[in-house]
Amino acid sequence: MTRHALAAICALWLSAAVEAQPPPPAPTTLQITLLGTGNPRPTPERYGPSILVEAGAQAILIDTGRGSTQRLFEIGQRGLLTRLDAIFLTHLHSDHVVGLPDLYLTAWVFGRARPHTLIGPPGTADMARHLEQAYRFDREVRAKDEGFDPAGATLAATDAAPGVVYERDGLKVTAFAVDHGGAIDPAYGYRVDYRGRSAAFSGDTRFFEPIAGHAAGVDVLVHEVISPEVELRRAQVQGPRAVERVISHHASPEQVGTIFARVKPRLGVYSHIVPSPTTAADLIGPTRRTYTGPLAVGYDLMTIVIGDTVDVFPRPTMSDK
Numbered sequence: 001m002t003r004h005a006l007a008a009i010c011a012l013w014l015s016a017a018v019e020a021q022p023p024p025p026a027p028t029t030l031q032i033t034l035l036g037t038g039n040p041r042p043t044p045e046r047y048g049p050s051i052l053v054e055a056g057a058q059a060i061l062i063d064t065g066r067g068s069t070q071r072l073f074e075i076g077q078r079g080l081l082t083r084l085d086a087i088f089l090t091h092l093h094s095d096h097v098v099g100l101p102d103l104y105l106t107a108w109v110f111g112r113a114r115p116h117t118l119i120g121p122p123g124t125a126d127m128a129r130h131l132e133q134a135y136r137f138d139r140e141v142r143a144k145d146e147g148f149d150p151a152g153a154t155l156a157a158t159d160a161a162p163g164v165v166y167e168r169d170g171l172k173v174t175a176f177a178v179d180h181g182g183a184i185d186p187a188y189g190y191r192v193d194y195r196g197r198s199a200a201f202s203g204d205t206r207f208f209e210p211i212a213g214h215a216a217g218v219d220v221l222v223h224e225v226i227s228p229e230v231e232l233r234r235a236q237v238q239g240p241r242a243v244e245r246v247i248s249h250h251a252s253p254e255q256v257g258t259i260f261a262r263v264k265p266r267l268g269v270y271s272h273i274v275p276s277p278t279t280a281a282d283l284i285g286p287t288r289r290t291y292t293g294p295l296a297v298g299y300d301l302m303t304i305v306i307g308d309t310v311d312v313f314p315r316p317t318m319s320d321k
Contacts, residue, residue, distance in 0.1 A: 030055050030197035030306040032220065033315050034271050035071035037298040040095040041236055043276040047071060047300055048095050051201060051222065051271065055171045055194040061087045062190055062201055064099040069106050071301065074317040078110035086166055088173060089120030090203030091180060091187035092127060101131050104155060105138065113149035115156040119165050119175075121186040128157035162188070170195050176214040178205035181249040191215065197306045200263075204272060206248065207255035212262035219306045221265040222298070224272035226250035227282045234277050250274055253283045257290030264293060267310045271298040 031054040038046030048065020052072065061068070061084055072080050084107070090096055104116045118128055132139070132155060139153045158165075166173040172193045180187035180203075189203040191214055200215035202223040215221050228247050251259075260268040268291065270283060280297035287295060296302070296312055303315040 027056055028195040028197065028307065030192070030194045030199060030219070032199055032222070032304045032306070033075065034222075034269075034298045034300060034302045035061075035068050036065045037271045037273055037300055037302075038065070038095075038276055039272060039274045040093075041276045042066065045300070046273065046276050048099060049204075049272045050099065053192055053199070055192070055197075056169065058085045058169060058171050059083060060085055060166075060171075060173070060192075061103075063088075063090055063096040063203075064103050065095050066098055068099040069102045072103075073106075074319070075301065075315050077318055081107040082110050082112040084116065085168070086117040086119060086173075088165070088175075088190055089118070089124055090178075090189065090201070091121060091184060092123050093184070093204065096204070097127070100155075101135060105135060105153060108148060108152040109142070112152040115151055115154040117166075118155045118157040119160050119173075120157075121175075121188050122159045125157040125159050128155040131155065174214075176210070178203050178211060179208040180204045181206050182245075184249065189214065191218065199304075199306065202251075202259075204249070205251060207251045207258070209259075212259050215259075215263045215265070218263065219266045219310060220269060220304055221260060221263050221267075222269045222271050223256045223259060224250060224274070225253055225256050225270045225283060226274040227278045227286075228252055230278045230282050231275050234275050236275070246274070253286035254290050257287040260287075260291040260293060260295070266306075267294045267296060267304065267312070269296050269298050269302075269304065273298065 033052040035050040035052055036047030038048055047067030049063045050065045050068035051062040053060050142148050143150045160175055162175050162177050165175045174191045175188045178187050178189045187203055189201055191200045198218040199220040200218045202211055204224055231247055283297055301315040303313055305311040
């Protein structure tokens with residue numbers, strides 16, 4: 001059975017409507033597309049962590065993992081790449097930011113003529129300055145040789161503290177601290193509110209009870225997850241100590257189920273699935289020990305439309321149209 005079929009069955013079990021094609025957009029609709037549901041392990045099935053949120057005419061991105069540019073181009077061609085309003089980083093682990101230079105420079109090549117708004121935890125602005133310096137040759141040569149507006153190849157980066165970090169045209173984004181374990185501090189999750197619709201995104205975190213408070217009342221909660229059993233069998237890191245460290249930095253299905261049960265979203269969604277070979281079957285059973293509500297196991301290009309109903313479908317690519 002394919003991952004799409006498993007996810008659809010999961011959603012159908014739990015009353016989230018699954019559509020073969022997207023419903024017509026509405027001004028009050030909040031739409032989420034999981035561009036990449038993976039982790040540091042490269043796989044064609046799951047690209048690096050990245051989530052597109054569309055609210056009315058606005059489009060924002062949470063994290064820029066491996067392949068995020070390709071996914072955006074698949075579903076929106078140059079138009080979606082060049083019109084992004086803001087990028088939010090949950091933390092600075094490489095699997096969450098490695099796609100950033102590809103994203104901002106490719107958008108520039110396609111005609112973007114304004115800086116990218118980049119918001120993240122402390123360290124974000126410093127990283128952005130170094131990325132601009134790293135690609136100085138490309139930026140200077142293309143501006144001179146091809147006449148591109150240099151502003152389109154810049155990152156307007158802000159180190160943000162927890163709290164409201166973005167507010168525009170009815171869309172509000174709030175950052176909150178999570179616990180990714182050890183020295184990985186700070187790490188953020190984000191809550192998005194738009195015209196009576198809402199979603200929260202855990203970012204990378206182990207079990208952290210305050211997430212339930214930050215996500216209170218949301219329609220959709222997207223949470224990371226690890227299958228300890230699969231990680232123990234299929235880990236790519238070397239040595240038992242390294243495997244245990246990986247497990248300790250993430251939340252098990254039972255633990256995420258506890259958060260889902262407290263929040264009671266209209267739909268709970270898994271993304272940033274560790275390790276990559278983990279299947280829906282590996283996650284659903286353990287989750288059911290602590291949570292019985294609506295649940296979907298994310299796959300790349302899964303789209304969730306939050307309106308009067310919560311609809312889930314595979315996002316059509318431009319090649320499908």
